[in-house]
Amino acid sequence: MSTEQAAGTRAEELLELAERYAAHNYHPLPVVIAEGDGAWVTDVEGERYLDMLAAYSALNFGHRHPRLVDAAHRQLDRLTLTSRAFHNDMFPLFCRDLAELAGKDMVLTMNTGAEAVETAIKTARRWGYDVKGVEPNRAKIVVADGNFHGRTVTIVSFSTDPTAQEGFGPFTPGFEVVPYGDVDALRTAIDGDTVAFLVEPIQGEAGVIVPPEGYLRAAREICTERGVLMMVDEIQSGLGRTGTTFAVEHEGVVPDVYILGKALGGGIMPLSAVVADRAILGVFKPGEHGSTFGGNPLASAIGIEVIDMLREGTYQRASAELGAWLLQALRDASLPQVTEVRGRGLWIGVDLDPAVGTAREICERLMARGILAKDTHESTVRLAPPLCVSREDLGWAVERIVDVIGSA
Ligand SMILES: Cc1ncc(COP(=O)(O)O)c(C=O)c1O
Numbered sequence: 001m002s003t004e005q006a007a008g009t010r011a012e013e014l015l016e017l018a019e020r021y022a023a024h025n026y027h028p029l030p031v032v033i034a035e036g037d038g039a040w041v042t043d044v045e046g047e048r049y050l051d052m053l054a055a056y057s058a059l060n061f062g063h064r065h066p067r068l069v070d071a072a073h074r075q076l077d078r079l080t081l082t083s084r085a086f087h088n089d090m091f092p093l094f095c096r097d098l099a100e101l102a103g104k105d106m107v108l109t110m111n112t113g114a115e116a117v118e119t120a121i122k123t124a125r126r127w128g129y130d131v132k133g134v135e136p137n138r139a140k141i142v143v144a145d146g147n148f149h150g151r152t153v154t155i156v157s158f159s160t161d162p163t164a165q166e167g168f169g170p171f172t173p174g175f176e177v178v179p180y181g182d183v184d185a186l187r188t189a190i191d192g193d194t195v196a197f198l199v200e201p202i203q204g205e206a207g208v209i210v211p212p213e214g215y216l217r218a219a220r221e222i223c224t225e226r227g228v229l230m231m232v233d234e235i236q237s238g239l240g241r242t243g244t245t246f247a248v249e250h251e252g253v254v255p256d257v258y259i260l261g262k263a264l265g266g267g268i269m270p271l272s273a274v275v276a277d278r279a280i281l282g283v284f285k286p287g288e289h290g291s292t293f294g295g296n297p298l299a300s301a302i303g304i305e306v307i308d309m310l311r312e313g314t315y316q317r318a319s320a321e322l323g324a325w326l327l328q329a330l331r332d333a334s335l336p337q338v339t340e341v342r343g344r345g346l347w348i349g350v351d352l353d354p355a356v357g358t359a360r361e362i363c364e365r366l367m368a369r370g371i372l373a374k375d376t377h378e379s380t381v382r383l384a385p386p387l388c389v390s391r392e393d394l395g396w397a398v399e400r401i402v403d404v405i406g407s408a
Contacts, residue, residue, distance in 0.1 A: 007034070011044045027360075029367050036063025039389040041372070050397055052366075052373040054386045056204070057236045057347070060263035061309060062386035068266040068305055075301035083292050090300035097307040098275060101245065102258050106281040108274045109295035113235040113261035114150025116272035119289065120198065120231050120259045121154065123274060125174075126283040128195030132227060139195045142228075144180035148205030149198065149233055181211040183218040190222065196229040196257075197222075201247035204236040207380040208349030210342055216251040223256070229280065231257040235272065239263040240387050243320030243345035245310055250344065256280060266306045269299040315387040319345035326383070326394050333402045348383040349376070350401075356408040365408075369400040381405075 011032045018028075031049065035042040039062055042048050054060060061068060075090065082088040095107040108123070110116050121141060128139040143149075145160040156164045157171035165171070178185040180203060190197070201216055203209040216232075223230040232255040237247035239260065248255055257280060261272030270293075274281065293299070309315065323345035330341045330350060340351040352359055359375030366373050366381075376382050383401075385394070 009044070014044065029363060029372065031367055031372065038062040038065075039386045039393055047370070049367070049370050049372045050385065050389070050393055052371055052383045052385045052397065054384050055267060056262065056374075057239075057241050057384055058262040058265065059267040060240050060315065060387050061266060061306070062388040063267065065266065065309075065388070067309065068268055068302055071301050071305040072266075072268050072298065075298050078297075080298045081293065081296045084290060084295060088297040088300070090297040090304065091295045094295070094300035094303045094307075097304055098260075098264075098273060101307050101310060102260075102275040103254070104258070104275045105278040106276060108281055108284070108289070109300075110272045110274075110291050111270040111293050111299075112150070113233075113259075113272050114152050114155055115291060115294075116235065116259045116261050116274055117149040117155055117198075117233060118152055119274045120196075120233075120257055122289060123257065123276070123280060123283065124196035124198075124229050124231060126288075127229065127280050128193075130283050131279070132195060134193050134195060138193045140174055140176055140191065140193045142176050142178055142186060142189045142194060142197045144199050144203070145177050146180050146203050146206040146209065147177075147198075147200060148203065149200075149235075180206075180209065181215050183215060183222070186219055187222050190226045190228055194226065194228050196231050198231045198233065200233045200237060201250075202237045202242065202344060202347070204347070204382075205376055207351070207376050208343050208347055208382055210344055214251070216248055216253045220251075220253045220255070229256040231255060231259060233259045235259060235261040237347070239306070239310060240315040240319050241345055241347050241384070243323055244316055247344070264303055264306060265299055266302045268302050269296075271299040271303050319347075319387045322346055322387075322389065322391060322394060323348070325391065326398065329394075329398045330401070333398075333406070335402065335406050337405050337408050343383075346383075346385055346387055346389070350381045350383065350405070352379045352381065352405065352408075354379050356405075362405060362408060365404045366401065369404060371397055371400055 014032045032044045033041045034044045041051050098107045125139040128134040143158045149155045154172040158175035176189050178189045234246050258275040265271035337356040359379050359381045363373050363375050
């Protein structure tokens with residue numbers, strides 16, 4: 001079957017095919033999307049929905065942003081892949097632009113977020129042995145409970161979510177989990193073998209959990225005092241999502257290592273990166289780490305455009321302003337079914353009273369009203385529309401969200 005013939009397949013058949021042929025590692029809402037434009041998508045039957053998940057923030061600039069699509073088309077017509085065995089004419093420019101955006105010296109590119117986190121872990125361990133002088137194979141990385149950093153065996157080794165771990169052991173040693181937001185626990189956990197503290201500035205998958213004010217600043221101070229790398233996973237929180245380029249900026253914190261992904265590829269290509277100074281990323285020598293597709297010219301060309309869009313600051317401002325409006329509108333609704341509304345920028349978690357049903361049920365009802373949102377855990381609905389969403393679209397959405405949750 002050609003892709004042109006495939007385009008006419010009906011939703012029912014597509015859902016059945018997915019059920020039969022695709023591994024059941026996700027539980028998607030029963031909507032089959034055929035087209036996307038800005039903050040909106042259209043399903044195979046022509047129904048329109050406001051996308052309030054934005055592919056877990058990979059679509060910060062919306063679906064098919066014209067600047068990004070143009071950059072991709074131009075590059076598709078020239079060169080798509082070289083591997084890193086050779087240089088290409090996009091990769092060095094992308095690395096320079098990203099390093100400058102983050103105010104660091106160097107970039108190491110990968111594809112998915114999990115690969116970037118793995119890369120950061122390898123970086124910290126190698127730095128620990130070569131620079132800090134930790135005894136071989138003793139390096140420890142401190143992480144926070146409730147974390148979500150991806151799905152590889154090493155990363156799920158320090159997950160505190162039983163669903164992520166069960167049945168996948170044996171696990172990788174070398175991690176210590178401390179409570180998220182607890183400065184004293186972090187201080188206590190750090191010992192002479194500790195090479196890094198790996199943390200999300202806001203925990204997304206845990207339910208858009210914003211840590212107590214001052215936590216990241218205190219963590220920064222502790223890491224500096226104890227000679228430990230502060231590595232922030234900004235894969236979901238970064239690149240405009242919270243109203244600033246990086247979420248750590250809300251506390252004026254500069255980490256040692258940024259871990260980026262998702263929106264870096266403009267919602268078109270997987271593109272992730274670790275960004276740090278030469279004293280840290282300089283530990284790698286040829287052959288010690290890499291990826292066939294990492295830093296490919298197509299992804300790099302899109303990444304260059306993404307960074308250019310972020311330099312202008314309009315998406316960050318839109319996220320801050322619209323996010324503040326959305327948060328207030330949802331709080332003002334004072335729904336008895338809602339126990340908490342929290343967030344930063346256009347990234348909001350709505351906690352439901354479990355007595356009114358699950359967040360999944362609410363998301364199904366929202367879908368029937370033209371809104372695509374995603375539950376996390378049993379009772380949190382998270383809202384993270386593309387940053388190009390309009391104020392009118394959000395007003396439209398709030399009416400429906402309040403109606404759906406208010407009648408649950
Ligand atoms: C904070 C964070 N880190 C890492 C990842 C993993 O990224 P990927 O799914 O691209 O491997 C995610 C994905 O949701 C994330 O939110």
